[in-house]
Amino acid sequence: MLAEITAAALICLDPGHGTAPGIGRQLEPIGPGSRQVKIKDPGGAAGEAPVALAIARRTRSLLLARGYRVAMTRNGTDYPGGNRERARFCNARHASLMIRIHADGSADSSVRGISTLVPARRRGWTDDIYDPSRRAGLLLQRELVAATGARNLGVVERSDLTGFNWADVPAVLVETGFMSSPRESALLRSAGYQEKIAGALVRATQRFLIR
Numbered sequence: 001m002l003a004e005i006t007a008a009a010l011i012c013l014d015p016g017h018g019t020a021p022g023i024g025r026q027l028e029p030i031g032p033g034s035r036q037v038k039i040k041d042p043g044g045a046a047g048e049a050p051v052a053l054a055i056a057r058r059t060r061s062l063l064l065a066r067g068y069r070v071a072m073t074r075n076g077t078d079y080p081g082g083n084r085e086r087a088r089f090c091n092a093r094h095a096s097l098m099i100r101i102h103a104d105g106s107a108d109s110s111v112r113g114i115s116t117l118v119p120a121r122r123r124g125w126t127d128d129i130y131d132p133s134r135r136a137g138l139l140l141q142r143e144l145v146a147a148t149g150a151r152n153l154g155v156v157e158r159s160d161l162t163g164f165n166w167a168d169v170p171a172v173l174v175e176t177g178f179m180s181s182p183r184e185s186a187l188l189r190s191a192g193y194q195e196k197i198a199g200a201l202v203r204a205t206q207r208f209l210i211r
């Protein structure tokens with residue numbers, strides 16, 4: 001008797017930032033064929049890059065334990081490319097979902113909360129991933145807020161993000177909280193809160209993949 005072998009879904013985790021300024025300041029087109037360019041990595045909020053990596057590693061562990069395959073664009077402090085390369089990395093692996101993990105910053109230290117960014121619909125760039133990305137974003141945002149009790153800043157469509165416009169697989173970006181808020185940055189640096197976020201990402205991913 002032949003066993004039916006189905007490859008487990010592959011989730012691409014993309015912890016934001018970590019690019020050295022020499023490369024980070026280089027320009028790249030914001031989408032295929034675009035003359036509009038953006039720098040590869042503005043550096044992110046203070047302390048954001050290590051928090052993003054820590055959450056990604058916890059998420060990877062939970063996903064692997066549930067039998068998923070996981071690829072990470074960055075699994076060390078340094079990433080030598082831009083957001084186009086991050087998207088291409090996930091495209092090449094035919095990821096079922098690309099989860100970009102970030103934290104926010106604001107000049108106002110009282111601003112707190114979690115948001116999830118999803119690609120806006122643009123013909124030729126994101127029309128093929130718009131619907132599944134939005135569905136994943138809604139699931140992720142709901143699970144993140146439920147798990148953490150953080151302020152719900154909602155799901156936000158973005159047309160200007162290089163890492164979305166080059167993606168050929170469903171892609172979302174979670175802004176897991178504000179590093180500029182003393183209260184939220186302390187939480188984001190704690191193992192317990194990182195685990196809550198990782199658990200929420202995994203639950204939402206499982207729901208996303210069911211259908």
Ligand SMILES: [Zn+2]
Pocket residue numbers: 016017044045048102103
């Ligand atoms: Zn960021």
